[in-house]
Amino acid sequence: MAYAIPFVRELEFEYGAVDRLSPLIRRVICRNPGAFTFMGTGTYIIGNGKVAVVDAGPPYQEHVDAILKATEGETITHQLITHTHMDHSPAARLLKEATGAETWGYGPPDGGPEGEKVEEGHDFDFVPDHAIRDGDVIEGDGWTMECVHTPGHTSNHICFGLREEKALFTGDHIMGWSTTIVSPPDGNMAAYFNSLEKLLRREDDEIYYPTHGAPIKDVHDYVRAYRAHRQLRETQIVDVLKDGPKTIPEMVAIMYADVDKKLHRPAGRSVLAHLVHMTGDGRVKAEGGTATSDAVYSV
Incomplete structure (x- = not known):
């Protein structure tokens, strides 16, 4: 069954100002808007008095x-990092210098399935003070976070579940304004599908807070729509290849004909991620047997 993704692209805010979103959650949005960051990185402040910060953002002193x-007048006791892309983790160092607040995160990306060097864009200098894994629980003053490992966008992606409010901080795994980029070798489409299924099994979550964009309600329907979108892309790939073998640029030109050509390169990375997934389970064949950016594909 196909689902249209109910994107939420309206967001009222002021750069540098703090917005109260719930009794335990506040948000400050960084002035780093862009094609992949929407209006900017949303840094969340959790709790009151002794607080945690989720995704400190890029290294902008402002x-x-x-x-x-x-x-002001409070103590930052924890910094929680969803993953190490440059718009999420680098400011943690500056915030630690100012406050002493230690960091919790997965650690460096694992890389591709055979240890390939991961793509640019990661904060390779980030080493968490506390390495976390799936199911770990972080407790603060009046708040409790459960760590939910959600590889796919990156191998080191962690969502954080705030138990007191049945809320999940989804980083870039689920975003309200757009679909998520999955770029090999560190990005992995099979892992991404599995991570979507993991969120569907979390029955208590009532609201998502992505790092980019507005909060998301009706969360399970939203995840199903995300999953259906990815499944549709794989159906499109098969349909395009029925006309004969093609390269990724040839597929992108057809599949993304109505999308700005400036976005065709990242679209190609997403198509490659799907092709790695599909060659792995035998639905698609790659020239030479290996899914690469330069290969020719067929069904």
Whole structure:
């Protein structure tokens, strides 16, 4: 069954200002808008008095100062990092220098299935003070976070479940304004599908807070729509290849004909991720037997 993704692209905010979203959650948005960050990185402040910060953001002093202003008179005791892309983790160092707050995160990306060097864009300098894994629980003053490992967008992606409010901080795994980029070798489409299924099994979650964009309600329907979108892309790939063998650029030109050509390169990375998945289970064949950016594909 196909689902249209009910994107939420309206977002009222002011850069540098703090918005109260719930009794335990506040948000400050960084001034780093872009094609992959929407309006910017949304840094969340959890709790009151002794607080945690989720995704400190890029290394912009202006943003760090806004976080410090938003927590004036309070103590930042924890920094939680969903993954190590450059718009999520680098400011944690600046915030630690200012406050002493230690970091919790998965650690460096695992890389591809055979240890290939991961793509640019990662904060390779980030080493968490506390390495976390799936199912770990982090407790603070009046709040409790469950760590949910959700590889796919990156191998080191962690969502954080705030038990007191049945809320899940989804980083880039689920976003309200757009679908998520999955780019090999560290991005893995099979893992991404599995991580979507993991969220569907979490029956208590009532609201998602992505790092980019507005909160998401009706969360399980939203995840099903995300999954259906990915399944549709794989159906499109098979349909395109029925006309004969093709390269990734040839497939992208057909599948993304109505999309700005500036976005065709990242679209190609997403198509490659699907092709790695589909050659792995035998639905598609790659020239030479290996799914690469330069291969020719057929069914």
